């Protein structure tokens with residue numbers, strides 16, 4: 001089964017936070033590519049910066065992905081994938097308007113942070129196909 | 140959490156005994172309550188105060204085995220009614236949302252007769268269940284006295300009892316099936332393999348079977364990080380939950396007639412009989428052979444890995460074995476270990492031990508759960524269904540219901556967690572005993588899933604010609620009657636509910 005995750009994180013408006021968001025956007029592919037290639041459960045992943053309605057600056061970060069497996073047990077897969085993912089997550093949390101005490105070092109705090117900022121329910125997903133990543137990439 | 144000092148050992152007198160100690164009381168009843176007030180004004184404080192002296196902790200009772208005792212679980216809705224939960228709660232999402240939620244149902248996969256819409260025979264709604272009291276007695280009389288005591292306390296303090304099943308008085312009583320040794324419906328000895336529950340002394344000694352993966356409040360080396368485990372001085376939920384654990388309380392109907400007739404059909408199927416002729420077994424022995432292959436243990440408990448050819452009293456309680464085979468170039472080519480125990484056998488799926496897992500499962504080994512269940516409903520005599528409700532009162536104890544209980548359920552419904560020859564990536568099978576056997580429209584959640592059970596065989600006379608028995612169209616042996624996710628709070632927390640004062 002595929003699970004949609006739409007992480008919506010409003011960010012702070014100071015110059016450092018805004019610059020940090022831009023860095024995260026620029027580095028995103030480099031950070032996640034080796035991790036997601038290794039764990040083989042993610043179909044697509046992207047990070048987007050949502051502009052302020054004034055047209056100036058960044059309002060929020062969205063991390064949008066679709067992955068195989070159920071939401072509840074498989075969030076830990078990302079967390080346990082290593083320091084790259086934890087670093088990314090902490091960098092996002094550091095510029096979030098609301099976030100748990102930093103740094104996030106515990107799996108349960110991570111899970112709560114994701115669950116409270118995820119705008120998708122498991123059933124909010126159109127699927128043209130139901131195959132898993134492993135099924136698609138198998139020769 | 141990284142650190143250098145080992146965590147202080149938990150205090151057994153603060154932990155409800157169910158987690159650490161496997162009770163052997165032959166009589167038990169599992170009473171369900173709602174805090175929605177009945178005729179009398181609700182007074183939960185007095186209810187907990189009355190029950191508190193009977194709550195069994197994890198302290199060793201030595202020679203003084205309690206004649207009767209109880210443990211208490213509370214759902215998130217129950218905790219909310221008691222004022223324990225806070226806005227923006229830090230309790231885990233699956234506990235807050237309940238097992239009927241779409242997120243939990245991704246793993247549990249209860250549909251058709253098992254659907255959450257049908258749970259508890261619709262005697263009450265899933266959200267009305269707030270409290271489960273597990274009552275144990277050494278004798279039937281002791282249990283009955285305790286039940287009267289609990290239900291009187293409930294009645295006097297305005298709680299409503301909820302009746303979960305259709306037979307008898309509607310309560311969930313433990314039933315005794317062939318008690319020497321005790322068995323569950325389907326005729327197996329159960330409750331053999333359990334995690335050791337020791338405390339790790341450092342980061343590198345940590346293990347999925349350790350106590351800190353089950354008990355809330357010991358995050359230092361925990362793999363699972365049971366929550367809420369934050370700073371108890373600022374987080375009242377963490378303070379309340381400290382030394383607690385979770386119980387995925389799940390009532391599973393077992394179709395005993397369907398199961399017995401399935402085994403007989405396999406044991407008399409001419410193709411199977413011909414292929415298995417080399418074993419020299421009669422029909423009854425073949426029934427036992429198929430029963431063992433479905434579970435990975437013979438009905439007496441002997442694991443197939445240690446006793447591949449016949450049950451052996453000497454291995455009946457053995458826990459110490461693995462599945463990895465030396466000399467196999469890659470897990471995808473591991474056929475030899477399956478000659479003894481099929482890959483989809485229930486115990487091999489629910490604890491694959493040293494078997495290689497797929498990368499998405501991480502490298503911390505398979506998660507464990509603590510099982511404290513028992514049977515309900517009277518034993519079926521003969522092979523024809525008598526319409527009686529019977530099955531398993533499942534008490535699956537965890538530190539994280541999502542990471543442990545739901546993770547294993549996902550595996551049981553979709554065997555894609557390990558690279559194995561029979562776990563076809565394109566067409567994964569299910570747990571031979573527990574799989575939910577989806578059909579359209581539920582198939583979309585299980586891409587390519589098949590209800591086929593493959594039992595690899597190897598006739599010693601022709602070792603270079605491995606073969607297999609392939610059973611297609613596996614029936615659904617199990618149906619879900621209801622599920623509740625409960626916190627089993629510490630004795631301190633229960634005392635707080637009884638007195639309003641937190642020690």
Ligand code: HEM
Pocket residue numbers: 323324325327328329330331332333391392393434436485486487489490508510530531533535544547548573617
């Ligand atoms: C009515 C339903 C069920 C039946 C009849 C059943 C039966 C059995 C039997 C006969 C055993 C072997 C005895 C032992 O190792 O202790 C076993 C082991 C086990 N079962 Fe179940 N079971 C059921 C439901 C479940 C569920 C729902 C789960 C998980 C969520 C589960 C998880 C396990 C685990 C973890 C083991 C031990 C495996 C090991 O460590 O080797 N079972 N079960």
